[in-house]
Amino acid sequence: MWLKPTTTEKIAFAFLTIAITTVVAFVFLILYYITANGIGAISIDFLTNVPLKRMTEGGIYPAIIGTLLLITGSMVVALPLGILAAIYLNEYAREGKLTWTIQMAISNLAGTPSVVFGLFGLALFVKYMGFGPSILSASLTLALLVLPIIIRASEEALATVPKGFREASLALGVTKWQTIRKVVLPIALPGIVTGAIISVGRVAGETAPILLTGAAFFLPRLPDSVSDQFMALPYHLFVLATSGTNIAKTRPIQYGTALVLLLIVLGLNLIAVAIRRHYRKKMKW
Amino acid sequence: MTVKFEEGIETEIEVRDLNLWYSDNHALKNISIEIPEKCITAFIGPSGCGKSTFIRCLNRMNDLITNCRTEGKVLVKGENIYEKEVDVVNLRKRVGMVFQKPNPFPMSIYENIAYGPRIHGERNKKKLDQIVEETLRSAALWDEVSDRLNSPALDLSGGQQQRLCIARTLAVKPEIILLDEPCSALDPISTSKIEDLMMKLKNNYTIVIVTHNMQQAARVSDYTAYFLLGELIEFGTARQIFEMPREKSTEDYITGRFG
Amino acid sequence: MRMDGKFKEHAIETVLLSTSAVTVVILFLICIFLFGEGAALFNEISFFDFLSGKFWYPTSEPPQFGLLPLFLGTLIVTVGAICISVPLGVASAIFISEIASAKVAGMLKPFIEILAGVPSVVYGFFGLVVIIPNLQKLLNLPTGQTALAGSIMLGIMALPTIISISEDAISAVPSFIKEGSLALGATRWQTIHRVTVPAALSGISAAVMLGIGRAIGETMTVMMVTGNTAIIPGFPDGFLAPVRTMTATIALEMGEVPQGSDHYHALFVIGAMLFVITLLINLIAESIKRRYMFKVGS
Ligand SMILES: Nc1ncnc2c1ncn2[C@@H]1O[C@H](COP(=O)(O)OP(=O)(O)OP(=O)(O)O)[C@@H](O)[C@H]1O
Ligand SMILES: [Mg+2]
Numbered sequence: 032m033w034l035k036p037t038t039t040e041k042i043a044f045a046f047l048t049i050a051i052t053t054v055v056a057f058v059f060l061i062l063y064y065i066t067a068n069g070i071g072a073i074s075i076d077f078l079t080n081v082p083l084k085r086m087t088e089g090g091i092y093p094a095i096i097g098t099l100l101l102i103t104g105s106m107v108v109a110l111p112l113g114i115l116a117a118i119y120l121n122e123y124a125r126e127g128k129l130t131w132t133i134q135m136a137i138s139n140l141a142g143t144p145s146v147v148f149g150l151f152g153l154a155l156f157v158k159y160m161g162f163g164p165s166i167l168s169a170s171l172t173l174a175l176l177v178l179p180i181i182i183r184a185s186e187e188a189l190a191t192v193p194k195g196f197r198e199a200s201l202a203l204g205v206t207k208w209q210t211i212r213k214v215v216l217p218i219a220l221p222g223i224v225t226g227a228i229i230s231v232g233r234v235a236g237e238t239a240p241i242l243l244t245g246a247a248f249f250l251p252r253l254p255d256s257v258s259d260q261f262m263a264l265p266y267h268l269f270v271l272a273t274s275g276t277n278i279a280k281t282r283p284i285q286y287g288t289a290l291v292l293l294l295i296v297l298g299l300n301l302i303a304v305a306i307r308r309h310y311r312k313k314m315k316w
Numbered sequence: 317m318t319v320k321f322e323e324g325i326e327t328e329i330e331v332r333d334l335n336l337w338y339s340d341n342h343a344l345k346n347i348s349i350e351i352p353e354k355c356i357t358a359f360i361g362p363s364g365c366g367k368s369t370f371i372r373c374l375n376r377m378n379d380l381i382t383n384c385r386t387e388g389k390v391l392v393k394g395e396n397i398y399e400k401e402v403d404v405v406n407l408r409k410r411v412g413m414v415f416q417k418p419n420p421f422p423m424s425i426y427e428n429i430a431y432g433p434r435i436h437g438e439r440n441k442k443k444l445d446q447i448v449e450e451t452l453r454s455a456a457l458w459d460e461v462s463d464r465l466n467s468p469a470l471d472l473s474g475g476q477q478q479r480l481c482i483a484r485t486l487a488v489k490p491e492i493i494l495l496d497e498p499c500s501a502l503d504p505i506s507t508s509k510i511e512d513l514m515m516k517l518k519n520n521y522t523i524v525i526v527t528h529n530m531q532q533a534a535r536v537s538d539y540t541a542y543f544l545l546g547e548l549i550e551f552g553t554a555r556q557i558f559e560m561p562r563e564k565s566t567e568d569y570i571t572g573r574f575g
Numbered sequence: 576m577r578m579d580g581k582f583k584e585h586a587i588e589t590v591l592l593s594t595s596a597v598t599v600v601i602l603f604l605i606c607i608f609l610f611g612e613g614a615a616l617f618n619e620i621s622f623f624d625f626l627s628g629k630f631w632y633p634t635s636e637p638p639q640f641g642l643l644p645l646f647l648g649t650l651i652v653t654v655g656a657i658c659i660s661v662p663l664g665v666a667s668a669i670f671i672s673e674i675a676s677a678k679v680a681g682m683l684k685p686f687i688e689i690l691a692g693v694p695s696v697v698y699g700f701f702g703l704v705v706i707i708p709n710l711q712k713l714l715n716l717p718t719g720q721t722a723l724a725g726s727i728m729l730g731i732m733a734l735p736t737i738i739s740i741s742e743d744a745i746s747a748v749p750s751f752i753k754e755g756s757l758a759l760g761a762t763r764w765q766t767i768h769r770v771t772v773p774a775a776l777s778g779i780s781a782a783v784m785l786g787i788g789r790a791i792g793e794t795m796t797v798m799m800v801t802g803n804t805a806i807i808p809g810f811p812d813g814f815l816a817p818v819r820t821m822t823a824t825i826a827l828e829m830g831e832v833p834q835g836s837d838h839y840h841a842l843f844v845i846g847a848m849l850f851v852i853t854l855l856i857n858l859i860a861e862s863i864k865r866r867y868m869f870k871v872g873s
Contacts, residue, residue, distance in 0.1 A: 043767075043768070047669055060705075061697075116591070119595045124592075138857055143854070144791070145792065145794060146792070146822045146826055146849070147792070150825065206584055238694070242829075296693065304688065375758065380754070405762050408759065415758075421755065431759065431769065485759065
């Protein structure tokens with residue numbers, strides 16, 4: 032009636048293997064599917080032309096530029112803010128109510144759905160502050176969205192810097208802030224950069240927040256100021272796939288857009304992984 | 317290395333030409349030794365000489381280390397445990413092990429003891445209760461914990477945790493008990509309790525202990541083996557090793573002149 | 576005048592503190608703006624009517640704002656997602672930390688990172704072009720845009736959260752505890768499911784909570800694959816019918832509503848509810864995680 036423990040073990044391990052294989056297979060499936068179908072659509076023209084004929088032909092140039100602008104805009108705000116916050120939390124904060132509150136705020140922000148950030152951006156930036164639906168509003172919204180990611184990654188990077196380095200520097204009579212700038216930050220930099228790159232990927236892929244704060248359905252030109260509306264890759268893909276003029280006919284363009292988006296995001300992640308591996312090998316103490 | 321055991325004492329474990337490598341590190345070199353039944357055999361030697369590595373060979377705990385390779389024979393009751401068809405799980409049931417750092421499971425005291433019998437198929441609650449009480453008694457822990465069997469084992473003191481681990485090992489009814497520096501994390505009182513316990517247990521079990529504590533080895537062991545740099549230098553009765561060591565390096569070590 | 580060094584250090588600390596306090600301010604502002612923009616709705620209908628309303632017809636005359644179909648839509652999709660991602664995710668985490676060699680584990684982890692990196696709109700697109708037509712064919716449905724399609728996609732998207740956090744928790748169980756079990760003659764599997772996993776249970780539960788949070792908050796993917804019909808889903812047959820989630824409703828309708836209308840406020844109320852739900856889930860996950868893992872007891 033009871034199976035032998037070693038038999039049970041074999042069965043259990045078989046199930047675990049099936050589970051992980053399913054997960055890995057799915058990753059391959061999605062990568063393969065998008066790549067195989069999208070590669071044909073990508074060309075120089077596709078990347079450098081504006082959409083034509085009610086988005087049934089032409090390229091995705093404005094969407095690529097829009098996404099790059101969003102990345103720049105959001106990083107300008109989120110990076111300094113996030114890194115400074117992480118420095119405070121790792122180097123200065125003492126355990127207590129205040130620190131606890133900040134930590135809880137960060138983890139709750141990290142868990143807040145992106146569509147909620149979108150609503151918030153709509154209410155605060157678009158309406159209340161009067162920025163209107165614009166690159167500015169969308170960038171600020173995305174900045175808030177990735178702030179917790181940047182803080183967490185930077186904090187982690189700072190935490191791996193051995194205590195001895197700080198003590199050695201402080202013992203030389205160097206002030207705390209100088210120690211952080213000259214000793215701690217350089218060592219933590221790869222980790223911080225990794226976090227930043229991952230959050231760039233996140234910005235590039237987010238749709239719901241920009242949908243509410245300024246992404247344009249169709250705008251076959253580049254935005255002329257930060258308060259202009261814009262196209263962006265993820266939203267463009269969404270539009271083409273769900274409400275385009277001729278959804279079936281434009282499939283190749285959709286695959287192409289999806290592939291470009293995927294390449295940008297996964298490329299960024301790959302760079303992040305490479306940096307992490309490189310420095311993990313180099314720095315062993 | 318063989319030693320003439322006292323009248324009527326048989327060999328429990330026989331090791332023949334055992335070699336072990338961690339990657340390229342030749343950690344055990346040509347070890348041959350016979351370990352007597354129902355006695356306490358102590359392994360001593362400077363840090364890093366391979367005592368832990370060797371004791372872990374006796375129940376094949378080294379199998380868990382990925383880059384570890386073993387050659388040679390270890391015969392437990394005449395059967396080579398490094399044969400392919402040997403059931404390692406069953407071997408570890410017969411050869412129990414207590415570790416340097418007390419490692420109770422994050423469960424209640426009761427569950428810790430019942431764990432072994434349960435995984436080996438005992439499901440009768442009455443029987444389990446009985447095993448728990450018996451083994452806690454033989455580990456001299458019953459009086460201290462009988463009123464809180466359901467509280468977490470991690471709330472016990474270090475010494476109590478270690479005795480719990482010994483009790484946990486006893487509960488699967490092993491023939492041999494391996495102890496790797498069981499007292500090194502304990503205070504003198506807990507240490508002497510465990511020593512008393514070992515003296516009591518040797519009537520029914522073959523005990524092998526690794527220790528850094530010379531007095532402890534001299535006090536409790538019947539036979540003592542001295543290791544140095546992966547080699548077995550000398551093996552004999554505890555009295556012989558501590559009173560008239562044959563090898564110079566053994567003498568240096570036990571008199572603390574080792575350097 | 577030179578700044579006194581001590582004063583300068585102090586000033587720096589204050590500046591740094593204020594940057595990290597920004598996070599608290601943001602959270603606070605999110606509450607104010609969401610609740611502020613939503614509150615006006617309750618001049619028109621009662622909170623209770625909103626919560627228990629069975630119909631979401633925001634543009635009919637008179638409009639009806641009933642949360643129930645949307646809430647249940649989110650619920651059914653999330654439940655389905657959890658049924659898929661918890662077993663798959665926890666099993667994968669066990670495999671990576673307890674069975675795979677260091678080398679294999681190192682090869683597997685990037686896959687989990689890829690899974691986490693793929694944008695939700697790409698998942699949605701993949702669901703749209705691959706999962707939906709196949710579901711329709713396979714189950715012989717009038718449409719493949721169903722709650723089930725949403726559950727499958729969300730189940731996959733919650734995997735990285737569940738796998739990576741569970742894996743951390745499982746690997747954090749000290750190896751000497753596992754050795755203790757193996758030395759008693761337990762098999763590796765017995766050790767895993769009787770010692771290691773129970774010891775990591777608080778971390779695993781936190782992982783599951785965060786996975787649920789991720790599934791509830793996901794917008795684009797569900798919007799692209801669930802058909803978005805705002806009717807109360809049946810159970811379990813609702814899995815094979817279209818549904819509309821709370822998140823999808825916001826994203827779908829916000830573009831068309833006149834600012835300041837009841838409908839506009841209603842969408843903010845949905846956002847506020849989502850915010851509160853995910854906040855609660857996070858707080859629960861945090862409190863589980865904080866409990867010392869070895870105090871699990873039996
Ligand atoms: N898991 C391992 N992987 C690689 N090398 C190991 C491993 N464990 C031990 N070694 C090496 O094997 C040799 C013997 O180590 P072992 O732990 O057996 O010594 P020991 O006599 O028990 O020392 P101590 O008294 O400090 O416990 C050492 O050189 C050690 O570095
Ligand atoms: Mg040792």
